[in-house]
Amino acid sequence: MRIVPITLPTPFYIGPVNVYLVAEDPPTLIDTGPKTKEAIEALRDGVRRAGFRVADIRRIVLTHAHEDHCGLARSLRDEAKDAEVLIHDWETGHRVGRLEHEEHRVLLERAGVPQQEIETMRKLYEHMRLYADSFDDHEYSSLEDEAELEFETGALRAIHTPGHTPGSCSFIREADRTVIAGDCVLKRITPNPILSPDPIDRSQRFRSLAEYLVSLARLRTFAPTLVHGGHGEPVHDYEELFNRYLRAIRERQAQVISLLPKTGATAWDVSRAMFPDTDDVHRFLAVSEAVAHLDLAHSERKIALEVSGVKEVYRQITAN
Numbered sequence: 001m002r003i004v005p006i007t008l009p010t011p012f013y014i015g016p017v018n019v020y021l022v023a024e025d026p027p028t029l030i031d032t033g034p035k036t037k038e039a040i041e042a043l044r045d046g047v048r049r050a051g052f053r054v055a056d057i058r059r060i061v062l063t064h065a066h067e068d069h070c071g072l073a074r075s076l077r078d079e080a081k082d083a084e085v086l087i088h089d090w091e092t093g094h095r096v097g098r099l100e101h102e103e104h105r106v107l108l109e110r111a112g113v114p115q116q117e118i119e120t121m122r123k124l125y126e127h128m129r130l131y132a133d134s135f136d137d138h139e140y141s142s143l144e145d146e147a148e149l150e151f152e153t154g155a156l157r158a159i160h161t162p163g164h165t166p167g168s169c170s171f172i173r174e175a176d177r178t179v180i181a182g183d184c185v186l187k188r189i190t191p192n193p194i195l196s197p198d199p200i201d202r203s204q205r206f207r208s209l210a211e212y213l214v215s216l217a218r219l220r221t222f223a224p225t226l227v228h229g230g231h232g233e234p235v236h237d238y239e240e241l242f243n244r245y246l247r248a249i250r251e252r253q254a255q256v257i258s259l260l261p262k263t264g265a266t267a268w269d270v271s272r273a274m275f276p277d278t279d280d281v282h283r284f285l286a287v288s289e290a291v292a293h294l295d296l297a298h299s300e301r302k303i304a305l306e307v308s309g310v311k312e313v314y315r316q317i318t319a320n
């Protein structure tokens with residue numbers, strides 16, 4: 001089974017995105033790139049170099065529903081005469097174009113984000129939506145954990161690896177333990193667990209970092225020899241990366257706890273203290289990161305949490 005990486009430009013800060021063509025029957029594309037002229041041209045080029053046409057694609061499989069990964073899914077499906085689109089059900093909140101406004105607002109208010117900032121974030125994300133088409137429920141098939149994607153000469157197994165988003169999936173070729181991991185595993189950066197509603201109870205927030213740690217450990221059980229990420233170069237030493245991620249997460253947690261004043265602070269306060277110079281979409285990513293670490297520290301009983309009005313306020317636990 002030939003897996004062909006194709007790198008596409010994106011208009012986003014993260015830089016180029018990697019998508020993967022499984023170049024045998026049925027021709028399958030894992031992730032699509034954003035909906036831009038530059039990305040579709042680069043994709044056509046890459047698919048052609050592998051000896052195929054976009055119209056030949058029979059299956060479009062999405063690691064998750066961020067614009068840089070899923071943006072072209074609908075136009076490719078149309079061009080490829082109704083190729084099947086597969087994505088995990090837990091991506092629904094993102095599938096329709098990031099979070100629904102109302103759910104988004106509630107989560108941000110709870111994290112202590114000021115109204116004016118929420119409004120700015122909403123506008124930014126409305127702009128992001130232009131880079132992806134949304135899908136209706138009947139337009140995709142749900143990708144189940146452990147689902148086998150069969151090919152002429154082998155199979156890829158879907159592994160649900162929530163964390164970065166609730167429905168993030170990775171794909172493993174067990175014959176040589178190669179993994180395609182989307183944004184779950186990135187060589188140079190620790191992926192950001194994005195603030196999301198819990199797919200089972202949308203009034204709650206998804207415990208992204210706790211889930212992410214489980215996903216990293218689950219991937220480790222396969223002892224991957226090669227991991228293709230959604231951005232940047234492939235990872236050849238997963239064990240080293242796994243330990244590096246764990247260290248980075250523990251260090252960040254210690255920093256987050258140390259930033260909590262005696263009087264308590266919201267996730268927004270912590271994110272501003274951690275990343276004082278961020279603006280635009282990075283403020284959303286920063287508050288996502290703060291919430292993720294505070295949630296994990298709280299579930300490990302390292303900090304206290306109380307609700308003050310609509311806001312959640314975290315405090316250090318003082319010994320007395």
Ligand SMILES: [Zn+2]
Nearest residue numbers: 064066164183
């Ligand atoms: Zn992503």
Ligand SMILES: [Zn+2]
Nearest residue numbers: 066068183230
């Ligand atoms: Zn990405």
